[in-house]
Amino acid sequence: MAALTPETVEKFMHTQVACWNAGDREGFFNAYRSIAPNGLHIEYVGAHSGDGMQILEGMWEQQRAAIDIEEVALIVIGDEAVAHNRNKVKGSDLVIETIEQYHFADNGTVSVRYFIKKPQG
Template identity: 40%
Template sequence: METKIRSIYALWNAQDRDGVLAAFQTLGPEGFTIEYVGSEPLEGTQAIIDMWEQYAGSCTTDVVTLLVNGNEAAALIHNNLKQDDGIVTMPSIETYKVSDGVLEVRYFHQTA
């Protein structure tokens, strides 16, 4: 699980959308959801495509800490957003849980 999760962030930084999707699908062969905490979970593939369209090329990620226990993981991520006046780093906590082949991903992002 750790290797596949780390690959998601590396593939994102390499701007390999198909690789990112494949990594999520490998973790959740029966499907996956993405939840931005505070909102309803979204179907995973479309959520990644939407995220890609909004942030690919303008945001890279650094895995600060990744903890894996059995079928669950939690990561502290630094999202590095390119802006006119430089890079702004926004932390997030991202959790992964696999149950019966279904992956549930939750993103805790700072809100205004």
């Protein structure tokens, strides 16, 4: 697999958030399958890590209906991307800040690390 361009990475990053917010399950998972055809690994820094598609399935089922994502910042350099997202809990003032680090490997795998700031209170 050829290296991805920064434009391709940026499009993926925006697409997965837009699909999440729209409740477009098929579009969300297709975005990940397209960008990571040979595997996805997700780590919740300081907690656990594992098979990314399984983690996304759980995330979708447990959190999708309750969370809208606001993209605060995105930086793409080479095969790396870092996003600052604000996860807004619907029907409340609760916001969960995340910094998300993505590494897109030439072999078609993607590694993601979520740094989650626990809400105060």
